[in-house]
Amino acid sequence: MDNSIKKYPNKEEKNVQGRQPLLSGAVVHGGLVYVAGKGARGERDIRKATTQVLDSIEEELKNAGSSMERALKVTVFMDDLKEFSAMNEAYRGRFGDEPPVRSTVATYGGIPGDSIIEIDCIAALD
Amino acid sequence: MEQKTESAYRIRSRKSMIKAMFSGVMATGAGLFGITHAKAPDKKPVKANGAVEFSGNRQPLISQFTTHENFVFVKGMGDHDETDIRKATSSVLDQIEEQLIEAGSSMDKALQVTVFLHNLRDYDAMNEAYRGRFGDNPPARSTVACYNGIPGGSLLEIDCIAAL
Structure with a gap:
């Protein structure tokens, strides 16, 4: 069993010398990849924001050696449940x-980084 | 064990059933031709899903x-x-x-x-x-x-x- 852990940097965080990063963009361990929660800063159209966020996830998955088809579990945090459909x-x-399992909730004002999802x-x- | 559980739920959709039959054929072929590795890496399902919602010809939204x-x-x-x-x-x-x-x-x-x-x-x-x-x-x-x-x-x- 491969016990190694591989972490990919969070591209959204500015690299400041002498400061440790806050979080990783993706973490690989035990045949699984864990992708950090992605947002779409400033995008107010939920369809576009969703597409942009899923594009970010797809990029992380591919970068880590996985793909959208191999996704197992997804959590969606929305700003407003009215935009569910x-x-x-x-x-x-x-x-x-064969999509992953999913849990969805709205957190009204609770998503950091000026994102609605x-x-x-x-x-x-792979 | 993995095999058993997979076959239990992969028959839940026609697509999965065909896939299961296909992998069975592949395994038989491997046996016949004396191929030592039972599963070709790119044919092995990395995951198996529970029931998914199918609605018309739309793709399913979520797996159980x-x-x-x-x-x-x-x-x-x-x-x-x-x-x-x-x-x-x-x-x-x-x-x-x-x-x-x-x-x-x-x-x-x-x-x-x-x-x-x-x-x-x-x-x-x-x-x-x-x-x-x-x-x-x-x-x-x-x-x-x-x-x-x-x-x-x-x-x-x-x-x-x-x-x-």
């Missing part, structure tokens, strides 16, 4: 024919 | 559960009709248990649980219904309230990661 429209199909993901490696 | 290696992931479950938090908690945990068993796991193999409550005032009553459901050594748990933020009007939503 529109979020689903942009979400559907992005993970292929945050999504994280656990996936299997 | 996914498995990989020794893990099973159960989707966030809610109860959209129940207005009593104890009953809602029991009903949601019943749904989780059903998926865990179908995937080849069980409540006492649960590792990590997240509870999203509609209202934190339901915390104690939720705990009453929750206590004991995962056996003597319950999983790690995180609980938060997300006022009016649970889809479908459910009083709570619970998801779960367990070992197979």
Whole structure:
């Protein structure tokens, strides 16, 4: 069993010399990759924001040696539950024919980084 | 063990059934031709899914559960009709248990649980219904309230990661 841990830096955080990073963009261990919660800063259209966030997740998954089709578990944090259906429209199909499990909640004002949606993901490696 | 559980739920969709037949043919072929590795790496399913919602020709939105290696992931479950938090908690945990068993796991193999409550005032009553459901050594748990933020009007939503 491979017990190694590989961490990919969070590209959204500015690299300041002498300061430790706050979080990793993705962490690989035990055949799984854990992708950090991704947001879409400033985007007010839920469909576009959802697509942008899923693009970020896809990029992290590919970078770590996985893919959308290998996603196992997703958590969606929304700013407002009124946008649930529109979020689903942009979400559907992005993970292929056998999508991951998902938990969705709205957190009204509780998502950092000026985003109306945050999504994280656990996936299997190739 | 992995093989057995996979075959148990992969027949749930036509697509999966065809895939299962195909992998059977592949395995037979491998045997006939004396190929030593039973599974070609790129044919091996990395995950298996529980039932997915199919609606017309649209792609499904969510799987009931996914498995990989020794893990099973159960989707966030809610109860959209129940207005009593104890009953809602029991009903949601019943749904989780059903998926865990179908995937080849069980409540006492649960590792990590997240509870999203509609209202934190339901915390104690939720705990009453929750206590004991995962056996003597319950999983790690995180609980938060997300006022009016649970889809479908459910009083709570619970998801779960367990070992197979």
